[in-house]
Amino acid sequence: MSAQAVSVGGLSLKNPVLVASGTFGYGREFAPLFDLSRLGGIMVKGVSVTPWAGNAGVRVAETESGMLNAIGLQNPGLQHFLDVDWPWLRRFDTAVVVNVVGHSVAEYVAVTEAVTAAGVGAVELNVSCPNIADGLVFGTDERALFGLVSAVRKVTALPLIVKLSPNTSGPLPYARAAVEAGADALSLINTVLGVAIDRNSGQTVLGNRTGGLSGPAIRPIALRFVLEVAAALPVDLIGMGGIATAQDAVSFLQAGAGAVAVGTALFRDPWTALRIIDELPAALSTAGYQTVDEAVGRAVRQERERRDGRGRS
Amino acid sequence: MSVSQETVRVLERLTVAPGVCELVLEAPSLATALRPGQFVMLLSEAAGAPYLARPMSYFRRSTDTISVLFKTTGSGTRHLAGLMPDSRLRVLGPLGRPYRDPAPGEVWLVGGGVGVPPLYDWALTLRQSGHRVVAVIGARTSAELLAVEAFAQAVDECLVTTNDGSAGRRAAAADVLSDAAKTVYACGPVGMLRAVQHWASGRSVPTYLTLEAHMACGFGACLGCTVEAAHPDPTLGAYGRYLRVCQEGPTFLAEEVTL
Numbered sequence A: 001m002s003a004q005a006v007s008v009g010g011l012s013l014k015n016p017v018l019v020a021s022g023t024f025g026y027g028r029e030f031a032p033l034f035d036l037s038r039l040g041g042i043m044v045k046g047v048s049v050t051p052w053a054g055n056a057g058v059r060v061a062e063t064e065s066g067m068l069n070a071i072g073l074q075n076p077g078l079q080h081f082l083d084v085d086w087p088w089l090r091r092f093d094t095a096v097v098v099n100v101v102g103h104s105v106a107e108y109v110a111v112t113e114a115v116t117a118a119g120v121g122a123v124e125l126n127v128s129c130p131n132i133a134d135g136l137v138f139g140t141d142e143r144a145l146f147g148l149v150s151a152v153r154k155v156t157a158l159p160l161i162v163k164l165s166p167n168t169s170g171p172l173p174y175a176r177a178a179v180e181a182g183a184d185a186l187s188l189i190n191t192v193l194g195v196a197i198d199r200n201s202g203q204t205v206l207g208n209r210t211g212g213l214s215g216p217a218i219r220p221i222a223l224r225f226v227l228e229v230a231a232a233l234p235v236d237l238i239g240m241g242g243i244a245t246a247q248d249a250v251s252f253l254q255a256g257a258g259a260v261a262v263g264t265a266l267f268r269d270p271w272t273a274l275r276i277i278d279e280l281p282a283a284l285s286t287a288g289y290q291t292v293d294e295a296v297g298r299a300v301r302q303e304r305e306r307r308d309g310r311g312r313s
Numbered sequence B: 001m002s003v004s005q006e007t008v009r010v011l012e013r014l015t016v017a018p019g020v021c022e023l024v025l026e027a028p029s030l031a032t033a034l035r036p037g038q039f040v041m042l043l044s045e046a047a048g049a050p051y052l053a054r055p056m057s058y059f060r061r062s063t064d065t066i067s068v069l070f071k072t073t074g075s076g077t078r079h080l081a082g083l084m085p086d087s088r089l090r091v092l093g094p095l096g097r098p099y100r101d102p103a104p105g106e107v108w109l110v111g112g113g114v115g116v117p118p119l120y121d122w123a124l125t126l127r128q129s130g131h132r133v134v135a136v137i138g139a140r141t142s143a144e145l146l147a148v149e150a151f152a153q154a155v156d157e158c159l160v161t162t163n164d165g166s167a168g169r170r171a172a173a174a175d176v177l178s179d180a181a182k183t184v185y186a187c188g189p190v191g192m193l194r195a196v197q198h199w200a201s202g203r204s205v206p207t208y209l210t211l212e213a214h215m216a217c218g219f220g221a222c223l224g225c226t227v228e229a230a231h232p233d234p235t236l237g238a239y240g241r242y243l244r245v246c247q248e249g250p251t252f253l254a255e256e257v258t259l
């Protein structure tokens, strides 16, 4: 096993750098730019049972150090993924993680069952969707989250990753609910809800009014989520939120993530994930580590001691 | 030619009109790779530069330079307009589909305000391949007219329109379109594009509209830049409702999109 190889939630990765869901499509736009097999893994755009149109109006807005998006999970749906995208993607020697979205437990279950049968690498549940039955967002209601993850767990033996929403008072109740329901790993974090107002019209910029904030602006929030969960629960974590350099990736490893995903930074420079993969060994050795595993959780011990009242005062 | 991202040098910064700037960039490989109708994403890494890259059509090119011509409208264009010669920019391109070839007969190019840049190199290309080309350059007032001399030299006939009559004909650019036009390419404010689209409806003149949209990536990955499809592909279900301006566009047939 190379010094770069890691395993998260039972998913083996040749290196700890993935690309985040919704920032890489199904890989096609990037395939002419570089060999997708170099990536640790690809977390594909959210897949729903039926095709979703996405939101009308303006879908992206810039902020000082990031962006808001209100794409609305536009995707061609499960059948298209199975017929067109997966047969094409599976030729690459990289872990393919299918991000699953739905409006009901049954929809998440249906997509998970089908992609499990197709033999993808892992399933990642995007739980930042509202349940059509009661309007509650799965990821911000512990019981709804537990119910969803338990139901999906029953239909898949693949590594099951639950992607937590940061739009809660803190990660722990949700992280616990997901793990107790059978999640093998957690992705931290999804986008942070926000609004942009147009200075000329005084109206919201985004057609959907609210959008998800991503990019460097949310990196400290993501690090806090990773550190807090890593200190409290023995579960593998994939860290994401504003990662743009190898040093950013090292910070997430130190906070307790076993792997990282690069998202919005790819829009500025589509080769960002490759650069991080190339520069990570040097960044790790500068920080005094031989392997990725050595770096993981360096900040966690201190966090546990502090929490248990045994740390330095 | 596949997409690349190069760090290029600003050679010149020309103030073309109040609030309008032309940046000349040293970019030999892009200068050969770009096709008329394509665009680039400009990213500045200088202090104070905005986070996202800005989409821009290219205006002119030589063997080793390209230029962009733009109006200062907000933080990004203000930053670009303040770049001094010798500063660096990262340029991603070529992006978008090139213009599709015209039908036989007279080609009309309709440029409104800062919509003229992509049409200029196309005019040169069309003339070279023997087409008769008419350009309509429009703006609200004479002060906002752009590149009139350049077009006047490049095409067979150049018509100028202003909304207030301060130069050329007092008309909207779309109003001077005539049945002599056998193919139309239009780029400009959405109001102008709608007028051109209206002109085209019921005629069998291929009419191409070059659109703008807010973009995060420019290469098809974010799904941020969508426009509504007029005739969604039925095999795609709801997914077919929107098209990506950066990937399926930026130029569409008038009947392909709902503006």
Ligand SMILES: Cc1cc2nc3c(=O)[nH]c(=O)nc-3n(C[C@H](O)[C@H](O)[C@H](O)COP(=O)(O)OP(=O)(O)OC[C@H]3O[C@@H](n4cnc5c(N)ncnc54)[C@H](O)[C@@H]3O)c2cc1C
Residues within 6 Å of the ligand: A061, A062, B039, B050, B052, B053, B054, B055, B056, B057, B058, B068, B069, B070, B071, B072, B073, B074, B075, B076, B077, B078, B114, B117, B118, B211, B212, B213, B214, B215, B250
């Ligand atoms: C394919 C394409 C080609 C273009 N070519 C030209 C050109 O040749 N000359 C020219 O003057 N302009 C052109 N534009 C428009 C240009 O991209 C915008 O004027 C510019 O992005 C505005 O940025 P800003 O920071 O100054 O404005 P701000 O309003 O501060 O921008 C805020 C955000 O909104 C986006 N945005 C705002 N207005 C527009 C717009 N009209 N189109 C796209 N994004 C917008 C910005 O990119 C940025 O992300 C083109 C746009 C596209 C999509």
Ligand SMILES: Cc1cc2nc3c(=O)[nH]c(=O)nc-3n(C[C@H](O)[C@H](O)[C@H](O)COP(=O)(O)O)c2cc1C
Residues within 6 Å of the ligand: A020, A021, A022, A023, A045, A046, A069, A071, A073, A099, A125, A126, A163, A189, A190, A191, A213, A214, A215, A216, A218, A240, A241, A242, A243, A261, A262, A263, A264, A265, B222
């Ligand atoms: C344009 C865009 C689309 C996204 N789509 C999805 C999605 O379909 N499913 C999902 O779980 N997360 C989605 N995300 C969230 C990202 O995967 C990631 O969690 C978040 O953006 C934080 O990482 P970043 O700051 O590196 O982008 C999307 C983010 C962006 C910017």
Ligand code: FES
Residues within 6 Å of the ligand: B214, B215, B216, B217, B218, B219, B220, B221, B222, B223, B224, B225, B244, B245, B246, B247
């Ligand atoms: S700008 Fe990202 S898909 Fe068009």
